[in-house]
Amino acid sequence: xxxxxxxxxxxxxxxxxxxxxxxxxxxxxxxxxxxxxxxxxxxxxxxxxxxxxxxxxxxxxxxxxxxxxxxxxxxxxxxxxxxxxxxxxxxxxxxxxxxxxxxxxxxxxxxxxxxxxxxxxxxxxxxxxxxxxxxxxxxxxxxxxxxxxxxxxxxxxxxxxxxxxxxxxxxxxxxxxxxxxxxxxxxxxxxxxxxxxxxxxxxxxxxxxxxxxxxxxxxxxxxxxxxxxxxxxxxxxxxxxxxxxxxxxxxxxxxxxxxxxxxxxxxxxxxxxxxxxxxxxxxxxxxxxxxxxxxxxxxxxxxxxxxxxxxxxxxxxxxxxxxxxxxxxxxxxxxxxxxxxxxxxxxxxxxxxxxxxxxxxxxxxxxxxxxxxxxxx
Amino acid sequence: xxxxxxxxxxxxxxxxxxxxxxxxxxxxxxxxxxxxxxxxxxxxxxxxxxxxxxxxxxxxxxxxxxxxxxxxxxxxxxxxxxxxxxxxxxxxxxxxxxxxxxxxxxxxxxxxxxxxxxxxxxxxxxxxxxxxxxxxxxxxxxxxxxxxxxxxxxxxxxxxxxxxxxxxxxxxxxxxxxxxxxxxxxxxxxxxxxxxxxxxxxxxxxxxxxxxxxxxxxxxxxxxxxxxxxxxxxxxxxxxxxxxxxxxxxxxxxxxxxxxxxxxxxxxxxxxxxxxxxxxxxxxxxxxxxxxxxxxxxxxxxxxxxxxxxxxxxxxxxxxxxxxxxxxxxxxxxxxxxxxxxxxxxxxxxxxxxxxxxxxxxxxxxxxxxxxxxxxxxxxxxxxxxxxxxxxxxxxxxxxxxxxxxxxxxxxxxxxxxxxxxxxxxxxxxxxxxxxxxxxxxxxxxxxxxxxxxxxxxxxxxxx
Numbered sequence: 001x002x003x004x005x006x007x008x009x010x011x012x013x014x015x016x017x018x019x020x021x022x023x024x025x026x027x028x029x030x031x032x033x034x035x036x037x038x039x040x041x042x043x044x045x046x047x048x049x050x051x052x053x054x055x056x057x058x059x060x061x062x063x064x065x066x067x068x069x070x071x072x073x074x075x076x077x078x079x080x081x082x083x084x085x086x087x088x089x090x091x092x093x094x095x096x097x098x099x100x101x102x103x104x105x106x107x108x109x110x111x112x113x114x115x116x117x118x119x120x121x122x123x124x125x126x127x128x129x130x131x132x133x134x135x136x137x138x139x140x141x142x143x144x145x146x147x148x149x150x151x152x153x154x155x156x157x158x159x160x161x162x163x164x165x166x167x168x169x170x171x172x173x174x175x176x177x178x179x180x181x182x183x184x185x186x187x188x189x190x191x192x193x194x195x196x197x198x199x200x201x202x203x204x205x206x207x208x209x210x211x212x213x214x215x216x217x218x219x220x221x222x223x224x225x226x227x228x229x230x231x232x233x234x235x236x237x238x239x240x241x242x243x244x245x246x247x248x249x250x251x252x253x254x255x256x257x258x259x260x261x262x263x264x265x266x267x268x269x270x271x272x273x274x275x276x277x278x279x280x281x282x283x284x285x286x287x288x289x290x291x292x293x294x295x296x297x298x299x300x301x302x303x304x305x306x307x308x309x310x311x312x313x314x315x316x317x318x319x320x321x322x323x324x325x326x327x328x329x330x331x332x333x334x335x336x337x338x339x340x341x342x343x344x345x346x347x348x349x350x351x352x353x354x355x356x357x358x359x360x361x362x363x364x365x366x367x368x369x370x371x372x373x374x375x376x377x
Numbered sequence: 378x379x380x381x382x383x384x385x386x387x388x389x390x391x392x393x394x395x396x397x398x399x400x401x402x403x404x405x406x407x408x409x410x411x412x413x414x415x416x417x418x419x420x421x422x423x424x425x426x427x428x429x430x431x432x433x434x435x436x437x438x439x440x441x442x443x444x445x446x447x448x449x450x451x452x453x454x455x456x457x458x459x460x461x462x463x464x465x466x467x468x469x470x471x472x473x474x475x476x477x478x479x480x481x482x483x484x485x486x487x488x489x490x491x492x493x494x495x496x497x498x499x500x501x502x503x504x505x506x507x508x509x510x511x512x513x514x515x516x517x518x519x520x521x522x523x524x525x526x527x528x529x530x531x532x533x534x535x536x537x538x539x540x541x542x543x544x545x546x547x548x549x550x551x552x553x554x555x556x557x558x559x560x561x562x563x564x565x566x567x568x569x570x571x572x573x574x575x576x577x578x579x580x581x582x583x584x585x586x587x588x589x590x591x592x593x594x595x596x597x598x599x600x601x602x603x604x605x606x607x608x609x610x611x612x613x614x615x616x617x618x619x620x621x622x623x624x625x626x627x628x629x630x631x632x633x634x635x636x637x638x639x640x641x642x643x644x645x646x647x648x649x650x651x652x653x654x655x656x657x658x659x660x661x662x663x664x665x666x667x668x669x670x671x672x673x674x675x676x677x678x679x680x681x682x683x684x685x686x687x688x689x690x691x692x693x694x695x696x697x698x699x700x701x702x703x704x705x706x707x708x709x710x711x712x713x714x715x716x717x718x719x720x721x722x723x724x725x726x727x728x729x730x731x732x733x734x735x736x737x738x739x740x741x742x743x744x745x746x747x748x749x750x751x752x753x754x755x756x757x758x759x760x761x762x763x764x765x766x767x768x769x770x771x772x773x774x775x776x777x778x779x780x781x782x783x784x785x786x787x788x789x790x791x792x793x794x795x796x797x798x799x800x801x802x803x804x805x806x807x808x809x810x811x812x813x814x815x816x817x818x819x820x821x822x823x824x825x826x827x828x829x830x831x832x833x834x835x836x837x838x839x840x841x
Binding site: 152192203264278280281284306310320321322349363 | 394
């Protein structure tokens with residue numbers, strides 16, 4: 001078998017049918033990365049960019065692509081000033097060490113921030129290349145917080161925590177943009193997860209190329225057109241080191257969707273790209289109409305005027321499931337039934353909704369056994 | 378240990394509601410279930426007083442519960458609706474024939490008039506025959522597309538204000554997932570609306586939109602309603618099955634996800650620059666379509682031309698198929714001309730014996746048996762060209778008969794296989810028109826490839 005483009009012996013098979021040689025493959029992956037940044041025209045030259053490394057395959061490739069881009073000395077040079085950050089927890093300490101080693105190899109400096117820093121309001125920038133643990137108090141509190149909610153909510157919450165920390169440190173470092181390393185696969189899964197937890201209106205920011213929820217810092221996903229399959233080849237060819245660990249809690253919607261998508265992709269090779277193309281078409285909200293932002297995910301609180309949505313339907317369900325016999329009598333003797341139902345509407349299903357929290361975060365909040373830990377409202 | 382009912386009525390609970398997690402006794406569950414549907418109907422203003430409403434009845438649990446609840450609420454809250462049952466007979470042996478018996482039972486139990494329309498009458502094909510052509514894959518596409526239009530036709534005949542369908546919350550969540558997986562942005566946009574239908578068409582409403590399938594099964598079970606609970610014999614291969622499997626897995630982990638998916642669909646918007654198909658009227662059958670020619674007409678054309686896969690998959694493939702078909706036609710015609718010439722010149726009868734036979738058969742069928750003409754189509758290109766020889770008066774007779782029978786505009790019957798000759802004359806270019814866009818967006822109004830017809834096996838053992 002020969003390469004589709006240059007007729008040299010092939011080394012890579014994509015989508016079970018497309019053959020490439022190593023050279024053409026690396027070139028095309030590089031191109032996908034650069035084209036994604038280029039065509040969206042969001043970066044100005046020599047901008048400070050915070051690059052987030054998790055230690056997985058995606059971030060290993062992102063690091064290599066950025067390194068390659070900025071070391072070019074022609075007109076294709078990637079004109080950014082990169083800063084690196086890694087968020088760690090105490091579960092897998094070897095990941096941080098591995099990332100530190102890798103960055104030293106490329107001669108990059110990196111900041112290490114513990115996830116529990118989320119609970120800390122004013123943190124100074126840590127020393128570069130130092131893995132400093134935070135106060136035990138915060139750590140314990142953070143672990144308790146994550147453990148008081150079911151795995152689906154915890155997975156979702158953790159994503160919001162990371163987003164918050166990235167933005168916080170981007171501001172400290174004067175970065176106006178952030179690079180994260182989500183692949184096509186991850187984004188396809190994230191789209192379905194977003195739908196499954198009621199975040200349909202947030203898809204553009206959570207899954208699209210650019211998250212613009214923060215006024216000053218944009219989160220960009222320059223690897224969004226590269227698949228997991230391609231990454232694995234890239235890592236193999238370039239002999240990169242990556243530590244794969246699943247940070248998604250099992251028995252959750254996220255884990256179910258993730259295995260579903262992988263299985264379907266096996267039989268229908270276009271599943272992931274179709275899902276991602278759908279994601280590209282969803283979006284455009286009138287942000288200015290929003291009454292405020294969710295304190296957890298910073299999404300616009302949804303105020304679109306709807307006569308009836310799943311939110312009201314769930315609240316009414318709760319109302320009629322709790323209402324006692326007198327309530328039923330009232331209802332049946334009164335013609336103004338709609339008013340009675342709505343005035344008595346039970347909001348316990350969605351605490352703090354549309355005042356502090358969006359639908360998805362409110363749902364998570366309602367499932368927490370100790371919601372006071374969040375200190376909202 | 379018995380759990381007391383949440384509503385403090387003193388009785389023991391019989392089930393835990395999947396939507397809210399509250400445990401209720403039987404009576405309180407009935408009340409809560411019905412009140413919620415009443416709330417949905419009034420809040421979303423689904424009906425107006427005095428309306429005639431056709432209930433799409435399959436005999437399955439959803440439509441049976443819908444018919445029962447609408448009857449109950451109509452009386453209790455004085456909606457003033459005139460309720461009718463409308464069933465579509467797809468012609469699926471071992472499934473629809475049995476379920477229609479259930480619908481007839483419903484008709485008697487709930488004292489509602491019932492109208493049954495069959496695919497055979499409307500399109501000239503039963504699902505059994507279609508499956509024999511297309512195979513076990515993709516057949517839900519035919520069934521879904523045809524049923525949607527059949528419901529519209531039935532509603533027009535009954536002269537109703539709207540059609541109420543039994544789509545439940547699970548169905549809608551499933552459809553959202555399926556449309557994301559298939560990349561069908563147009564349907565994704567409209568699949569969560571409670572009422573669909575553009576101007577000039579009969580709207581569809583979904584009163585059970587926020588009702589969980591589990592609760593519907595429980596309600597039917599405790600109310601001892603008679604319903605038909607066999608899965609459609611052709612359904613297991615549908616793509617929808619994947620979305621359904623995922624949703625079932627997800628529901629086990631977090632039951633609220635069904636409502637959450639619906640909320641996502643409701644609040645999601647489509648980017649302005651994305652071009653969506655606009656709804657218009659099919660140039661052939663005059664029913665609602667997003668294309669020049671609606672999906673039902675394309676599928677039917679494919680069946681009648683012996684190209685059952687015409688309306689399935691990419692439009693480019695369909696185009697190619699048609700081109701091949703047409704060139705074959707031209708060849709056949711020239712062959713025929715040669716044959717006719719031979720006949721005239723040499724009067725050698727044996728030259729085109731087979732074609733002559735075929736033509737004779739066709740003519741007889743045209744006059745005697747509406748339904749058998751399918752079989753003619755099966756002989757594909759060879760006898761097709763002979764159809765031109767049919768006396769136009771004969772087909773007009775058929776046309777008039779159909780017009781009388783269905784009372785629809787003349788154009789609607791163009792669909793019918795009997796009018797192939799006519800179609801060939803004035804419609805030979807139309808199929809190409811329909812292929813300009815993705816066939817996935819051809820669909821007209823809704824998007825259940827199978828949900829309303831394929832009553833699933835509802836599990837009864839959910840209680841606790």
